[in-house]
Amino acid sequence: MSAVAERANDRLAMPLPATIAEAIALEMERDDTILCLGEDIGRAGGVFGTTTGLQERFGSARVVDTPIAEMGFAGMGVGLAQAGMRPLVEIMFVDFIGVCLEQVYNAAAKIPYMSGGRQRMPMVFKTAGGCIGSAAQHSQCLWGLFAHLPGMKVVAPCNPHDHKGLMAAALRSDDPVVFIEHKALLLRKGRDFRHHPDVPDGAYTLPLGEAAVVREGSDVTLATLSASVEHALAAAEELAGEGVSVEVIDLRSVVPLDADTVAASAGRTGRLLVVDEDYLSFGLSAELSLRVIDRLGLSGLRQVERLALPDVPIPAALSLEKAVVPGPELIADRLRQMAKGV
Amino acid sequence: MTDAATARARFRRMAAMRAFDEACLEALRRKAIHGELHVGLGQEAIGAGMAESLRPEDAVVSTHRNHFHGLAKGVDRRALLAEICEREAGLCRGRGGHMHPFDPATNFSATGIVGASIPVALGYAHAFRLRGEAAVAVGVTGDGGSHTGGFHEALVMAGAANLPMVVLVENNALAISVQFDDVSPTETVSERAAAYSALGLHVDGTDVDAVAETFARAMDHARSGGGPVIVEATCHRFRGHFEGDPEGYRSKEERQRVRDNFDPLRLYRHRLAAAGVGEAEADAILAEEKSAMKALLAEVLEMPLPDPAGAMLYRFVEEARA
Numbered sequence: 001m002s003a004v005a006e007r008a009n010d011r012l013a014m015p016l017p018a019t020i021a022e023a024i025a026l027e028m029e030r031d032d033t034i035l036c037l038g039e040d041i042g043r044a045g046g047v048f049g050t051t052t053g054l055q056e057r058f059g060s061a062r063v064v065d066t067p068i069a070e071m072g073f074a075g076m077g078v079g080l081a082q083a084g085m086r087p088l089v090e091i092m093f094v095d096f097i098g099v100c101l102e103q104v105y106n107a108a109a110k111i112p113y114m115s116g117g118r119q120r121m122p123m124v125f126k127t128a129g130g131c132i133g134s135a136a137q138h139s140q141c142l143w144g145l146f147a148h149l150p151g152m153k154v155v156a157p158c159n160p161h162d163h164k165g166l167m168a169a170a171l172r173s174d175d176p177v178v179f180i181e182h183k184a185l186l187l188r189k190g191r192d193f194r195h196h197p198d199v200p201d202g203a204y205t206l207p208l209g210e211a212a213v214v215r216e217g218s219d220v221t222l223a224t225l226s227a228s229v230e231h232a233l234a235a236a237e238e239l240a241g242e243g244v245s246v247e248v249i250d251l252r253s254v255v256p257l258d259a260d261t262v263a264a265s266a267g268r269t270g271r272l273l274v275v276d277e278d279y280l281s282f283g284l285s286a287e288l289s290l291r292v293i294d295r296l297g298l299s300g301l302r303q304v305e306r307l308a309l310p311d312v313p314i315p316a317a318l319s320l321e322k323a324v325v326p327g328p329e330l331i332a333d334r335l336r337q338m339a340k341g342v
Numbered sequence: 343m344t345d346a347a348t349a350r351a352r353f354r355r356m357a358a359m360r361a362f363d364e365a366c367l368e369a370l371r372r373k374a375i376h377g378e379l380h381v382g383l384g385q386e387a388i389g390a391g392m393a394e395s396l397r398p399e400d401a402v403v404s405t406h407r408n409h410f411h412g413l414a415k416g417v418d419r420r421a422l423l424a425e426i427c428e429r430e431a432g433l434c435r436g437r438g439g440h441m442h443p444f445d446p447a448t449n450f451s452a453t454g455i456v457g458a459s460i461p462v463a464l465g466y467a468h469a470f471r472l473r474g475e476a477a478v479a480v481g482v483t484g485d486g487g488s489h490t491g492g493f494h495e496a497l498v499m500a501g502a503a504n505l506p507m508v509v510l511v512e513n514n515a516l517a518i519s520v521q522f523d524d525v526s527p528t529e530t531v532s533e534r535a536a537a538y539s540a541l542g543l544h545v546d547g548t549d550v551d552a553v554a555e556t557f558a559r560a561m562d563h564a565r566s567g568g569g570p571v572i573v574e575a576t577c578h579r580f581r582g583h584f585e586g587d588p589e590g591y592r593s594k595e596e597r598q599r600v601r602d603n604f605d606p607l608r609l610y611r612h613r614l615a616a617a618g619v620g621e622a623e624a625d626a627i628l629a630e631e632k633s634a635m636k637a638l639l640a641e642v643l644e645m646p647l648p649d650p651a652g653a654m655l656y657r658f659v660e661e662a663r664a
Contacts, residue, residue, distance in 0.1 A: 035472070061472050067502070072461050072495025079465020079479070082444075082451060083401065085472070087465070102492075106455055107462065115444035116435030117655065117662030119451070151657055174659040 011160075011199050012191035017049035019160045019190070019199055020181070023167040024051065024088065026203040028058055031086065034171055035062040037073045038090030038126075047092060048128060048186040070100035077123055078107045086122045086171060094129040094142045094180060108176040109151030123176045126167075129156075130182035130227055130277060131325045136313035139325075141226065144276075144283035146178045147254040153208050154254040156180040158229035161196035162252060165206035172205060182227040194233045195250075209256030213265065217247035220338055221265040223288060224275035225251040228326060232275055235331040244339040254284055259291035267296050271338055275326050276308035283308060307334045344551050349610075349617040350627070352550045355390035356607050357628045359410045361635040362419060366409070366426055366440070368636075370585055374427040374643055379440055380407040384548075384580035387606035388512055389414045391553025391575075392480070395561040399477040401449035401466040403459040406441045407512075408452040411482055415450040417443065420638060429645040436648040437656060449477075456517075457490025459483055460509055464496040467505035467570075478564045482510045486517030488531045497570060501538035504569040508560045509540075511572060512547060514579040519591035532574035540570040547575030548606040551613060578604040 028034045035058075036051060042065035045052030055063035066073040070091060077089040091097055097104065104125060112121050131139040146154045153175055157163045163181070170177035190197040195214050214229060215236050222232050229250045236246035247265050251258060266272040272292055274285040285306035293301065307326050315321055322329075344352070363381040370379050382389065389410025396402065396415055404411040412422055417433065425432030426440040433443050441454035449466070453459050463481025470477040487493055488511050500507045511531045515522040528534055535542025541563055545556040553575055560571040578600045582589045589597065607628075614624050655661045 061468075064468075067495075067498055069495035069498060071492040072464065072499050075458060075461020075492060075496065076465040076468060076499065079401075079403065079462040079467075080469050081465070082446070082462070083449075083466045083469035085465075085469050099491075102455060102458055103461060107453060107458065111442075111444060111451075112658070112662070113656045114434060114438040114442040115446075115656075116432075116437045117659075118434060119444040119446050120659065153658070 007201070008198070012189065012197055014190050015049060016160055016163060016188050016190070017046065017186050018052065019164050020050040020167060021045070021052045021054060023164040024171070025054060025057065027168055027171040028054070028062065030203065033084065034086045034088065035064065035080070036088045036090065037064045037066055037077060039066055039068055039092050041065060041090050046090070048183070050181065050186065051090070070096060071103060074100040074103035075107065078103055078111070078121070081108070081121050081123045082119060088124040088126055088171065091125060091127040093138050094127040095137050095140050097127070097142065104152070105149040109149055112175065113151060120174045121176045122174045124170045124179055125176070126179045126181070128181045128183050128186060130184055131314060131321065132183045132187070133318065133321065135316035139314040141180065141278040143180055143254045144278045147284065148282070151176065152255060153177040154180070155208060155252065156182070156226040156254065157252060158185070158226055158250050159193050159196040160190050160199045162206060164199055165204050166208070166252065168203055169205040169208050173208065177208070180226070184227045194230055209253050209258055211249050211251045211258035211261040213247060213261070214250045215246065215248040217245040217269070219245045219269055220271040220273060220335060221247045221249065221262065221269045222273045222275060222335070223249040223251055223262045225254070226277065228275050228277050231326065231328045231331055234328040235335055238332050239335050239339065242336070244335065246335060257288060257291065259288060259295060262288060263292045263295035266292050266301060270302040272301055272303070273305045273307060273334060273338060275331055276306070277326060278309060279311055280306065280308035281311050303338055305334060305338055307331060344613055344617055346617045346619055349614050350619055352390055352554065353607070353610055353614055353619070353624060354627050354631065355393055356386040356550060356610065357631040359386045359389050359413055360607060361631040362409055362413060362423070364632070365423065365635040365639045367585070369427050369639060369643070372643065375440065376428070377439060379585045380583065381581055381585070382407050382410045384600070384604065384606070385512055385514065385577045386410060387550040387553050388510070388547045388575045388577060391550045392510065392557045394554050395558040396480070397477065398448065399475060400480065401463065401477065402480045402482065403463040403466070404450070404452040404482045405456070405459055405484060405487065406452070406454045408441070408443060412443055412445070412450050412452070416448045417445045417450050420642065423638060424642045424645055427642050428647060429642060430648040431645045435656070457483055457487035457492045459487070460496040461492045463507055463509070464500055464505065467500060467507040468503070470506055471503070476565055478506045478508055478561050480508045480510055482512065484517065485511060485513040485515060485522045485526070485531060486520070489525065497538040497540060500570040501540050504567070506564040507570040508564050509570065509572045511574045513574050513576045515576070516579060516583070518583045530574055532572050535572040538570065540572055541568065543571060543573045545573065545575050547577035548604050548609055550606060550610060
């Protein structure tokens with residue numbers, strides 16, 4: 001095997017968290033104002049391993065193991081940013097945001113505006129969301145919550161390539177960015193991904209707010225993000241066997257929301273399905289649907305459907321969880337219903 | 343004993359702060375402020391006392407009642423008053439208003455959320471330590487804020503890491519209506535310092551000399567690597583929690599008693615006299631500061647309000663550049 005092929009093979013064997021840790025390390029190396037705060041991120045390297053090796057390399061003052069005091073260290077991040085640093089604050093599970101949302105939405109997100117643009121807030125809130133069977137308090141996505149509150153960019157990548165590039169972009173951004181990983185993806189290795197498992201070695205950034213068409217199709221446009229992209233690709237594959245061609249779009253971020261890319265696709269297919277692992281009501285699926293309708297006009301689409309977590313706490317039992325969290329089967333079923341009109 | 347020059351300077355600072363908030367009350371009467379206003383009248387000795395030992399590189403993170411702390415930190419009073427009066431030329435272009443002044447040039451900021459200032463001060467303290475700077479982060483809160491979780495969390499971290507942070511608690515004994523004695527598990531806030539391996543200091547916040555001395559001691563302690571300090575300054579709020587507060591929680595007589603007995607400017611008159619500064623000179627200082635603020639207010643009220651077309655600007659950096 002050539003050296004290049006061997007390296008690519010190593011990449012495919014790499015767990016996603018190692019790629020994220022690599023992205024952070026590359027940025028910390030090029031910018032010594034970056035530092036990380038959070039629970040278990042130092043000595044343990046993060047509960048999912050996304051900060052593995054960082055404390056050894058950059059020391060305990062730049063990779064800070066905090067006590068379980070989210071309000072304290074989230075606000076500490078705000079103060080660090082005001083003092084000219086670029087903090088990455090890890091909230092272990094996004095569900096824990098309830099204990100420190102104050103510093104996220106009232107401070108970090110609003111201070112740039114409240115200061116008339118005079119106070120920058122270069123800050124990343126890195127957190128893990130998504131369902132892996134841990135029930136109501138450890139399974140939410142909540143990107144819709146952050147997106148509803150003005151002043152934060154909200155990113156949720158779906159593959160190793162994007163995790164690395166979007167993390168670098170988040171750390172270089174002068175705006176607060178909420179970076180939401182999906183726990184199910186964090187348990188995977190590069191080769192487990194259907195899309196873009198390839199990761200360049202050096203540092204690179206991806207623009208915040210650009211969706212990607214990850215599978216081309218002509219009958220239905222399916223827009224989603226995070227782990228649901230993987231589910232959508234599996235469902236699209238299945239539907240292809242049944243003669244239905246599904247275009248899958250990875251939104252990559254909720255703020256900014258790239259409705260233009262979705263509208264361009266839906267304008268062609270005439271059918272839009274928004275899949276969202278976050279709650280249904282007052283969330284991404286309605287917002288994106290309306291923004292697409294705004295662009296295409298009320299007569300621009302034949303069908304608009306939403307498949308999202310219904311407004312219910314996520315249940316513990318697998319049978320119940322499968323009934324409410326959009327997985328490949330639920331997505332394929334909904335696509336099949338929509339395709340009846342094709 | 344305080345020498346004449348120091349006494350004069352301290353009295354002038356208090357006079358300037360009082361005149362500033364009186365100008366804010368006038369601005370409110372003239373409808374130049376359309377929202378909530380929290381003035382610090384009665385608490386001038388704390389702002390004036392802290393000013394002396396704050397250095398430009400230090401940071402202050404203040405509260406909803408922040409004007410005196412901003413002036414103490416060196417925030418330009420014209421820009422601050424213009425911000426309070428919602429003008430485009432204000433410190434924050436009229437986007438922040440009186441509860442949310444941000445001045446990166448002087449490391450001054452505030453929050454309208456009670457207790458939320460202390461974690462932010464912790465961040466400054468960590469940055470100073472990391473960069474090897476001899477600066478101190480001051481987080482200001484009140485007796486109400488001292489009961490919040492964030493206050494506790496930030497002090498846990500500051501104490502464990504021995505960070506250069508001073509927590510200034512302005513204890514006016516009223517969290518809007520709730521009395522400190524009714525809700526505090528301890529007689530003072532400063533005695534809680536022991537729980538965080540911090541130094542706890544208690545001072546009469548109506549005595550500018552005592553505040554100056556105690557705050558200087560706190561800053562020296564934090565600056566020289568001694569770790570965090572809680573400075574509790576007891577004081578009295580002369581007016582309601584906000585302008586318009588019906589103050590159903592205290593009688594008119596009680597309010598008058600507080601004003602008669604705990605006015606830091608009036609209390610300082612005997613120190614001025616002892617230092618050789620006469621009544622006439624003190625009156626002249628008050629009149630000068632009052633007239634300077636009157637002129638400044640007139641100037642500010644001539645300034646334009648922000649253009650409605652800019653209401654969406656400054657959420658993100660690209661909008662700030664636009």
